[in-house]
Each structure stands twice: as structure tokens, then as C-alpha cells.
Amino acid sequence: MMGQDHFDIIVVGGGHAGIEAVAAADRLGKRVALVTPDISRIGVMSCNPAIGGLAKGHMVREIDVLGGVMGLAADACCIQFKRLNASKGPAVRGTRMQEDKDLYARFMLNYLRALPNVTLIQGEVKAVILEGTRCVGVVLHDGAQIRSRAVVLTTGTFMNAIMYTGLKGEEGGRAGEKATKGLSDQLRSLGFDVRRLKTGTPARLDRNSIRWEILEPQKGDDRFYPFSFRSPKQVQLPQVLCYISRTTPETHDIIRKNLHLSPMFQGIIEGVGPRYCPSIEDKVTRFSDRDSHLTFLEPEGLNTNSIYLQGISTSLPAEIQDQFLRTIPGLENVNVLRYGYAVEYDFIVPTQIFHSLETRYIKNLFLAGQINGTSGYEEAAAQGILAGINAVRAIENKPPFILTRDQAYMAVLVDDLVTKGTNEPYRMLTSRAEHRLVLREDNTLDRLGEISIKEGLVSADLMELILSHRQKRERLLMELGTHKLTPKQWVQEMLVAKGSTPLLKAVTYEEILRRPEISWQDLYDLGWNEGLYEPDIAEAVEIEVKYSGYIRRQNELIAQMKRYEEMLLPENLDYSLVRGLSKEEVEKLSTVRPRTLAQASRISGVNPSAIQCLMVYLKMLGKRNYEGSREQCI
């Protein structure tokens, strides 16, 4: 590389975080370099073949409204669509799309190549270049230097990574790819707390060796809702089926007998794995009373024979994998294309970064994705886009772009990471969001659209769409509130047939829709014929009507919390002076240095009594200052 090359921002890593960081910086008009060991591997989905899911789907939409790429790619390459929790409350419905992995990666590469301000550089980054405590570029493995004004590290699982299939580990961050050496050692030497995490992936099977005829197929949904407001409303690829099978007692026997060959169980891997995504070894030992576990056979694309075996991630030796896989119905003669493996890698304890994702110790150095201890494509992409935006803001000397927990799942993610840190690969869950009823897929545009326009992340034309949606919703709400349903014979019968109760008097359709047992679709059976509305508009309105009372209450709770959000903790507060805090609490508070009392309360290991002590201490500080000034007056 040319030493004199000068970029505004360098993004290290071409995964889901890196892509969004690069694209965001490009949208904001900055010259960006993406440095990655293998350009052809940009946008690869290393593990499961799906984008979205509960809370994850929410984040994909948030990324999309901020002008991100993930939603566009997922929509374009979708080969099975599902709306999760469709039978549950609308606030917790999530979109999940299975992807053609090859097409998805190709989409990403083409997308980046088409961006005007982006340079793709093939190379392995060994170190970052520092000037004082400021990061000004990176050094490649051949010693070449690339200079920039800010750097975003999105190295995924690659830092000092070791892969295991059986007891013997080999260096590598992903099947067939080398680990990144040097970078995390440098960060450690700079004072960063660097630790190990572990994750795993199941075997990939040859489509032609599976007895599909005995397996139960699973179809996607017929109705498609794209992630992106910019995507066509229809699927663009043929849709595929997935299949279900189950492990058997024989499977479990084989696994149990060979646990001594599992690096996890031999203590060779010290990194902590994700509790919500346990290996089959874990499942068999921890839930020993169950003699069967579900597994899903998911095609990895339209033009590949590779089948992903969801739910059976393992790091047992290849021959043991062969043995136990063949005890699963349908897999009696299976050929494995790639064996499952575990990967152990370095991550930076995320309490060492700010909400902007900039590190506390090195200016203009940003971290995003698995390097911060998260798991999942969507979690990575969400951090990537925020890191990209904040890197731009840093070099423009603007205050950071920080969303709040009641605005976006992305904000919950970042706040959790920088406040609580994490002991396992962090996955987003709806239950992590205390403002869950407000953070929905259907209102993403409403939540973030205007912010995104203001930030220059999407064209101002989006405002028209936001306004038109808003108008349509308001009109529909008004119509529901004016048109009445009268207690005629057939109406009463229809209501009863739908498991509801007859009317006592004429009521508006809004009131009818408020009944939990009545859905928007039911209104048509009850004589509603006030024009046709797009499904997403109708859904948004239905939620508004049904949940307004609860949303109001949640808003009140949010307002209460805001009080603590507004109680700022002095930046230089010496926590060892606060009486009543345990040593551990002093340590945690001193590391995290929470901005507000509310953030302090979210730090794990900091007890509520500590918050009360802090509150008392803050009051005392206030009084002292007051007393001090009064004494001076006298």
C-alpha cells in the first residue's frame, strides 16, 4: 500500500459491522478505506443462513431507516420469509428471512464497489498507528502504513482466533480463513482489558445425501414485508422449504460417550459461549432428562447443495460428528460438506468504550461488532452503522450521535454493552428493552426517520413517505373513530362467532378493534368497508388502538425513569468517597463511569442500595456547595 494514501476513515474488517460503517461514512461524504484480508469474503454469513428474528429484525429495520445496507441485501436475497410471533402481540412480532448466502455476499460486494468514496484494500491489519492517544491509521502485515483521521475496528471473531473440531485447535477465524494476529496484543499492551469468548457452528450437509421424503417440511409465510422501505414489496427469489428432524437417544449416547473429546468439556476452550445458543454437547448434558432435541435443516442458498443444521452446533471430532449425525432420522447416510467447529477469539471488554463506540483510552478509535463481545449479524451491523456515523462526527469535531433506550433497540444494545459489559456473546432480546411496546417494527420510520434525515443519512425525500404514512394512519384512525357498528342481529351473531360478546349499543369500530379478541381482519367481516389500506398501515393503527392505554402507561414509566436519566454523575466523581458502596461497586462504577444515575443503576453488580447511596451523596454534594457558598456570603 502507498504510505501517503490518506483517508478520512479506515474500517478494518468486511463483515456486517464493517460494511455498515463504510457505507455510513460514505453516505456522509467521507473518503473511506475498507481493509480486509480477503475482499472476496466481504459480507459472508459465517453461521446461520438467516437475517432478522426477534429484536434482531427490529434492528435491521432501524439500520435501514438510518440508510444502512443490511435490509436491502436481505430483502433482495430472501429465500424464505417468516413473521415470528404472528400469533402473539404485535409489539413482539419479528421478521426473519432466510438468505441465499452467496447472493447476499455478492450483493454486499457490489454495493460497496458502487459507492463513490470507498476504496477496498486487501490486507491484514497488524496494528493501529497512534499519535499520542489519537489513532491515525493502521499498519498492514507487510509493514505498509495507511493513514486516516479515524479507525473503526470490526474484526469479528478473528483476533487471535483458534478453531476446534475435536481437541486439536488450529489458528483461524472462520473455516478456511486465517486468524488476525497482533492487533489484540497491541490493544492489550495499550491497557485494554482483552478477554476470550467462544462461539460455534454446526455441520453443513450435502443436500443429495439426505432422505428428505421422511422429513417434515416447513413453509415460509405467504405475505412478505420487506425490511427496507426502499425495497420492492414482493420477494425477488424463488422460496424454499426447510425441514425438521430430531435427535434420538442414540445421538445423545454417542455424544455423552465422547464428551472427553470435546474441547469445551476438556477445559481447553476457556472462552464463554452463548447460553442461548448452546452446543449439542451442552444441550445433552444440561438437559439430560430430554431424549430428543429439535433440529432444522435449512438450505444455504438456491444454487448450493449446502444444508445448515440449525440447533446442532458442535466441536466434537469429525468422526464423532459423522457417527452421531447418522442417528438423526433422515441423515442415515449423510455426507458432511464441512464439520461443525467452535471458535475461540479475543474481544475487548466493552465497558471500555463510550456510547459513541469510541474507545475510552484512544481517541478516534472505534470498535464495532463481535470485537465488543456481541453475537449475531444484526448486532454487528447496528454497531457498525453507529461507529461509522460517530467516526465521521469525531473527525468533524461534532458531539457524538447517541440514541436513547426509548428510541431504538440499537441504543439498548450499545447502552447495555458500555454499561454492563458482557460475560457471554451478547444477543439482543426484546426483553432487554424496557420500552418494548414502543420499539416496534411497524413504527421504525416514525421513530428514527426524522433523525436520520437530519443526520444526512437518508435523502430528505423520505420525509414525504413518513408524512404520507402518518397521514394515512391518522385518516384511518379518524374513520375508525367515526363509523359505528349497530347491534343488528347478524352483527351480534358474528361477534359471538368470533368469540366476542354482543353489543349493548352502537359503538365505533375503534372500540370494537380495542377488544383483544377482534383483529383488523375481523373488521371486514363486521361490515368495515372504508377503503383499502396497506397492511403495514392497518397494522400500525391496530396496534395504536389496541395498545394505546398500555403504551401511555409505559410512556409514564419512561418519564419516571427520565428523572434518573437527568441526574448526571460528575465525570471526576471519586466513588471511593461515597459511603456505603462495596469495593466491587466502587470498582465497577470507576470502570464504567456512568453518565447518569439511571445508567449507574443498570450496571450489573451495582445494587439498588448503592444507587440510593449515590443519590444521597449527590444531594450532599449539592448541599455542601450550597452551604459553602452561604458561608462565604457571611
Add this chain to the structure above:
Amino acid sequence: MSQITKLREHDVICALSTPAGVSGIAVVRVSGPGSWELARTITKWGEQEIVPRQTYLRWFYDLEDGEPFDQGLIVFYQDKSSYTGQESVEFFPHGSPVIVERLLFQLCQKGARIAEPGEFTFRAFLNGRLDLVQAEGVLHVIESQSVEQAKQGLRHLRGVYSQKLSMLEQQLVRVLAHMEADIDFALENLTTASQEQLREWMTSVAVQLDEMLQGAQKGRILKEGVHVLLMGPPNSGNSTLLNNILGEEKAIVSPIAGTTRDVIEGSILIEGVRFYFYDTAGIRQNSSDEIEGVGIKKALDLTRRVDLIFLILNPHVDIHFSEFHFLTDLNVPVITLFTHRDLGERRVSTPEYSLSTHWISNLKSDEAKALVVGLLKEQFLTRCPRDLSLMVHVHQEAALQKAREHLKVAVGLMDQHVGTEIISLEVREALYCIQKVLGKHFDDDILDQIFSEFCIGK
């Protein structure tokens, strides 16, 4: 207590920890960094090494004239082992107000200050020696006016109450865990608890809360005593019974109907619980006496504020049951006592507002008193199992009630097939309410209220 002084926790504070007045021995407690040095000065200690938690007999000196004014025991505590979690000293002077005042004066001369109400306990809380529930228990022990009440406070202090609540907290956390798992892991095909199971769990917590709230009612009774009203038509013998129960002539007794005009009050202890009795003007509709009329009105007011009413009737004179019909609408238990059993038990039907009826021959007899005491015991002391009779403060009671309401709403929503994410909101609020009582959910209001309620010394 003012916020400002409360927070100067590096001051040395001192206070009389035993009740004011004359006693054999009093306890004066001193806490804060420098307490030991202060005690050394006042006792002219010398070079001897201090062993914590050991009692020493020493003279207490007036430093003005250098003369000792009392001799007593003294104990030193290190910060780890003291009540407040700070360096502390306890003096045990003789319990004369003059001596105690002199000791406190000497301490203040040497830099201590008199503690604000609750300040010792506040420090104990700040230093992690007590949790909120325990801190409140201290208050109960101090304020207790009867043995049973003090026991309640102690039980509270030992964390029985916290344990019970923590158990409920755990149960709700489990409910929520299942609900959230069902939402967040929709794809994983988890076997989470069924709706029926969740419903059962929530109902069980609600029932336990109900029991605790009943216990709370009992706790309040123990703290505030039981209030019992004696009433009847004029000349029915209320005053005679009152005097019998109290064992003294509180009320003037005469054969003239309407002798008792004002409310007469007195109290006794039964098994450590204080019972207050009120004797009122006999109730009659057509009293022409204006003063008597005021008395009757007072009696009627009282019916709304007492815990139990004894209605005393002589079945051998004409009974105007209708005059007492208003009792039906009250939420107070009524027990009817028929007098003059010796004249024969006439067949009189139990009035519908009465819990039970009993016959008495002579209102002055020990038998009559024993009957009344027995009825009171049955009503207030035996029905409630002891371990449920947990002290609950008013704001705690409100929080538990709220928790129960949220759970009831949650169960109701479940029956209406409302989405789990909404139901979980209710359960979460119920959980918050319980955590609030446990001091686990931060809210500065609780702190302020608790510590303003504390009395001096502890």
C-alpha cells in the same frame, strides 16, 4: 431530621439509647471516627490497650473540674462489628437524667454532637449493616408499646419478612422468565410453562400476598392496639362491664338510664397486645337530653373507627333491634352479649349484623370478664397464625396491595387472551412493587420516609 445533618456521617454523634427518665442503668451510644479517642478522654484512659467488645468499669470525668461524676461500664466497637458500621463506644452510666445529661454534655464539649432521630440506623444502612426492611424493623422495636409488638419488630429485623418477600420475588421472576422466553425464543420451540401453569403461579403469589396483607392487618393491630366499643341501649350495663374488664371504677354506674354521656376509655394488655375499650352513651332514638344526644352521636362516630363492637342487650326488657340496624352497613364485627341469663334464656334470635351471641348472668362477675377476654383472644390473637403476623408498614402495605392488584389484572388479561408482552408488563410492575419493599428498586421516596420516622438512639 434535616437532610443536611443526616448526611454529615463523619461527625461523632451521641445519644441516650434507653428511654429518658430514671432507670437503673442507661445506655449512651457514641458513633463516628474519633469515638474511641473521645471516650479515652472522658474516662482518663491512659496507655492501656483497648480490646474491642470487652467491658471495662471506668470513672466518667467532668473535664471542667477534673472530678468524676459517675462510674459505669464502657464497651468499644471497631467499625466492622458495631451497629452503625463505624467506630463506636457505648457508655452504661447510672440511669439518672442528671448524670446522663452531664455525660452527653461532656461528649459534646469534646466535639460530638447529639444524633438526629434515626441517625444511628441511617448510618447502619449506609454502611451496609442493615437492609431497608431490617432498618424499618428497628423502628418497630423502638416504637413498640407491648411485648408482642417488640417481638414483631425483632422478627422483622431478623429478615423473616424479607425472606418471605424474596420468595415471592423469585416466583414472579420465574413467571416473567417463562413469559419472556416464550416471546424471545419463538423459533427455538422451547417448552415454556403453559398459560394454565402461569396462571396458577400468578394466582399463588396473589394468594400469598393476600395472606401477608392479612398478616399486615394483624401487624397493625399489634402496633396500634385493638379498639373495642361497648354499646347498647341506655342502662344495659356497658359501664358495669367496662369497670369489670379494667378492674377499676372508670365509669359511673347508676340505675338511671343515660348516666354515661361522654366516651369513657381504658385499656388492658392481653397476651402482650393492648386492647382499648370505649364505653359510650346508651343508644336511643328519642333522647330529649341535648348532652346525651351529643354522647350518642360520639358513640355512632366511634362505631366506624373501632375493630370490634360488643352490643350489650337485656333480653328481658323490650329490645329495639331496629335501633341498631345501622350496624349491618358497618364493616366492623359485632358480638352480641345478652345479659341476665340467671333470669332464664329467652328465645331471642341472633340479630343479622351480629357475628355471634353469648349469654352472661352477671356483668360484674369474673366469668363475664373471662368471656370477653376469651372472645377477644379468639378474634384477634389466635385466628392469625403467628408467623404470618408480620409487621408491615403503611407504605409497604400499599405496595403489596398494588402488587396484588397488578397480578389480578394480569390474570384477567390472560383470560381475555391479551398478548404476553402486555401481561408481562403487569407482572413486571407487581415485581417492582415487591422489590420496592425489599429495597431493591431505587426510589428516594422510601428512604426519606423511613428515616424521618425514626426516633432517637436507634
